[in-house]
Structures are given as C-alpha cells and as structure tokens.
Amino acid sequence: MLCPKPTARQPRILYWHNAENGEVVTDLDGNNQSVAFEKDVQLRNRSAIFSPDETKVVALQGGWNEYWIMCTYSHGATKITIPEFIQNHSAAPRSGPSWSPDGEKLIVNLYGDLAIINVITKKIEIIKTNVAFRDNHTDLTSKDRNTKIPAYEVGSVYWARDGKIYYSSFQGDINALHQYDLSDQSDHVIYIYRANEEISILSGDPTGRYLLINAYRVNNDHSFYDFGRNIIFDTKTNKEIEQYDGNSIATIVWSPSGKYFAPSIVSWHRSNGEISIPATYIYTVDHGQDINISALVEDYFIQAGKSFTPGSIAVEVADFINDDQIVARVTFSGITYNNIYASANLIVNFHNKEVKLLQDYSDSQDRGKKLVPIRILH
Numbered sequence: 001m002l003c004p005k006p007t008a009r010q011p012r013i014l015y016w017h018n019a020e021n022g023e024v025v026t027d028l029d030g031n032n033q034s035v036a037f038e039k040d041v042q043l044r045n046r047s048a049i050f051s052p053d054e055t056k057v058v059a060l061q062g063g064w065n066e067y068w069i070m071c072t073y074s075h076g077a078t079k080i081t082i083p084e085f086i087q088n089h090s091a092a093p094r095s096g097p098s099w100s101p102d103g104e105k106l107i108v109n110l111y112g113d114l115a116i117i118n119v120i121t122k123k124i125e126i127i128k129t130n131v132a133f134r135d136n137h138t139d140l141t142s143k144d145r146n147t148k149i150p151a152y153e154v155g156s157v158y159w160a161r162d163g164k165i166y167y168s169s170f171q172g173d174i175n176a177l178h179q180y181d182l183s184d185q186s187d188h189v190i191y192i193y194r195a196n197e198e199i200s201i202l203s204g205d206p207t208g209r210y211l212l213i214n215a216y217r218v219n220n221d222h223s224f225y226d227f228g229r230n231i232i233f234d235t236k237t238n239k240e241i242e243q244y245d246g247n248s249i250a251t252i253v254w255s256p257s258g259k260y261f262a263p264s265i266v267s268w269h270r271s272n273g274e275i276s277i278p279a280t281y282i283y284t285v286d287h288g289q290d291i292n293i294s295a296l297v298e299d300y301f302i303q304a305g306k307s308f309t310p311g312s313i314a315v316e317v318a319d320f321i322n323d324d325q326i327v328a329r330v331t332f333s334g335i336t337y338n339n340i341y342a343s344a345n346l347i348v349n350f351h352n353k354e355v356k357l358l359q360d361y362s363d364s365q366d367r368g369k370k371l372v373p374i375r376i377l378h
Contacts, residue, residue, distance in 0.1 A: 011028060051103035067097065101163055114180065253318070
C-alpha cells in the first residue's frame with residue numbers, strides 16, 4: 001500500500017484523544033489540530049507500529065489474522081488477511097510484525113516460520129521454515145559457536161534499520177538471539193542467554209546498532225515468572241552494554257541519532273497503600289551522564305506554584321523531537337477528579353533545562369479535552 005509523504009514542514013505531535021475521536025495531530029505549540037488516520041488504531045495501547053518513514057502504521061485488528069495498514073497523512077487503509085494455514089500447518093501470527101527499512105514489507109513469526117509480507121502486493125513469502133521445531137529435529141548448530149542447538153521455538157522478531165533481521169528462540173536450557181541476513185540467507189546465533197531466561201526483542205535504535213531486549217525469567221515449564229531485566233544489546237560487538245530493572249522500563253523511545261533513549265511507560269509500585277514512582281531519566285548509550293527528567297519537571301512545577309507532593313509525579317517520555325528536546329506526559333498521583341489523575345503535557349529541553357507547558361489538565365473541566373502525546377512525526 002502506497003501512502004503519500006508530507007511536504008517539508010516542522011515536526012508535529014501525534015496525540016491519542018479519546019475512544020471516540022481516536023488520534024489527532026498538532027504543531028509543536030499544540031495548535032492547528034487535525035484528525036489522523038481513518039479510524040482509531042489503538043496507539044494509546046502501543047499496539048500499532050509505524051513504518052520507518054512514518055507514512056503508515058500496521059495494527060492487528062478485527063481478528064487474530066487481520067493486519068490493517070493505515071496511512072498517517074491521508075485516510076487510506078487496507079487489510080491484509082493471513083491464511084489459516086500455510087504449507088499445511090498453522091500460520092497463526094505469534095509475534096511481530098516489524099517493518100523493513102524501506103517501509104514496504106513486514107517480518108512476522110507465523111507459527112515458527114519467518115515470513116515477509118509485502119504490504120503493496122499483499123504477498124506472503126516464507127523465508128525460513130523451522131522444520132526442526134515442527135518435526136522435533138535436533139540438527140541446528142550455531143555458525144558462530146560450536147554449539148548444538150536442539151529443536152527450538154521462534155519467539156519475537158525485529159527488522160533493524162541496517163537490514164538485518166533478529167529473532168529470539170528458546171528450547172530447554174538454550175535461549176538465544178539470532179541474526180538472519182537476507183542477502184545470503186545465513187542464520188547466526190549471536191548470543192546465548194542463561195537457563196530459565198527467555199527474551200523478547202522490544203525495539204531498536206534508528207541506526208540499526210542497538211536492540212532493547214527484555215529478558216524475563218520463567219519456570220521450568222516455560223510459564224512466566226518475573227519481568228527480570230531490560231538490556232541494551234550492541235549488535236556490532238554482540239554484547240550487552242546496559243541493564244535495567246524489568247519492572248521500571250517496559251518500552252523505550254530513541255532520539256533521532258540513537259545517542260539517547262528514555263522510558264515511555266513508567267511502572268508505579270504500591271506497598272501498604274503507598275504509591276512509589278521511579279524517577280525518569282534520559283539515558284545515553286555511550287555511558288555518558290544520565291539526566292534526571294523527573295527532578296527537572298518537579299522544579300518547574302514548584303517554580304510555577306503548583307501544589308503537589310514531591311516524588312508523586314510520573315514522567316513518561318512520549319518521544320524525542322531531536323537530540324535536545326522531548327515531549328513528555330506528567331501524571332500527578334496525588335491529584336484526582338472522579339478517580340482520574342490530573343496530568344499535563346510538556347516539551348522539555350533536557351540540555352538547557354527548559355520546560356514549556358503544552359496542556360494542563362489539572363482542572364476537572366478539562367478532562368473531556370485531554371490529549372495524550374504518543375509520538376513526534378518528523
């Protein structure tokens with residue numbers, strides 16, 4: 001499906017409005033609001049995935065096998081239906097999809113097979129058939145290590161900006177990260193994780209070098225045990241470079257250069273009725289100094305004379321505008337109206353430590369107009 005690209009203009013903010021109005025876009029000042037997409041694509045729940053050029057999104061809607069492709073800058077939409085069976089076995093999507101760098105294809109795990117879906121022709125091509133998994137063979141060996149890999153199950157898949165495809169696998173005590181190269185159809189195990197730790201590839205940076213991986217702990221029967229840890233994985237060195245508590249960073253957003261990243265969802269912890277909110281930081285992949293955004297935002301509201309309890313606000317970074325600025329949503333856990341938390345949207349320059357208020361929903365009368373920032377459209 002071809003979607004039009006916008007003419008040159010300044011970045012815009014994409015918001016989720018409400019279940020009735022779906023998504024809207026504004027300029028960076030919060031003005032010139034217009035409706036995005038043909039229908040609500042559930043961006044508030046992060047279920048839709050943007051193409052690299054931001055002209056379209058893919059969302060699984062209407063059933064387990066219906067992918068909808070929707071244009072960002074126009075009202076075009078098309079449906080791609082996955083057949084119930086491909087090559088005489090189930091084709092139920094198990095993970096993905098992830099966009100190709102050119103935004104014309106998707107990679108998806110169809111019951112253990114790696115498949116590419118062409119969103120223009122709607123053709124589905126199986127590029128790697130995991131016969132060993134279905135037939136219970138044990139003849140797969142790592143090309144990078146002299147390691148015998150038993151019949152494995154494919155997990156998450158991700159198509160990096162440099163064209164490489166990554167996927168996770170697990171079977172028995174071996175939980176691995178694979179790199180698949182379309183140019184020569186080579187499949188390399190680039191990292192093996194500890195026993196009772198399965199992995200899911202959550203996202204990658206704009207350069208194609210770094211992956212965000214969640215390594216979650218499981219029981220011996222592979223049932224879920226604990227979120228474990230989040231990892232920044234360097235595909236150039238095939239090493240883990242950073243680790244974070246799995247409960248504190250559910251997913252992240254990257255700056256355009258890939259130098260900075262930040263959590264886009266912050267988990268609140270409750271103990272004996274008390275709410276504990278972890279501080280939000282801007283992190284650097286080169287081990288530079290991390291920036292405490294929560295402290296910067298709290299200082300802004302203190303100077304503005306807003307009444308709140310220090311440590312009671314949650315800052316979620318919607319996206320980076322550039323390598324200096326972010327759009328963030330702030331939730332005040334101690335201020336509610338009809339059990340709905342008060343909130344505000346900000347633009348924060350984390351280098352100059354400047355904060356600009358976009359929308360303030362402290363007034364209960366503003367709840368019907370509440371906008372939730374989702375992404376920057378560049």
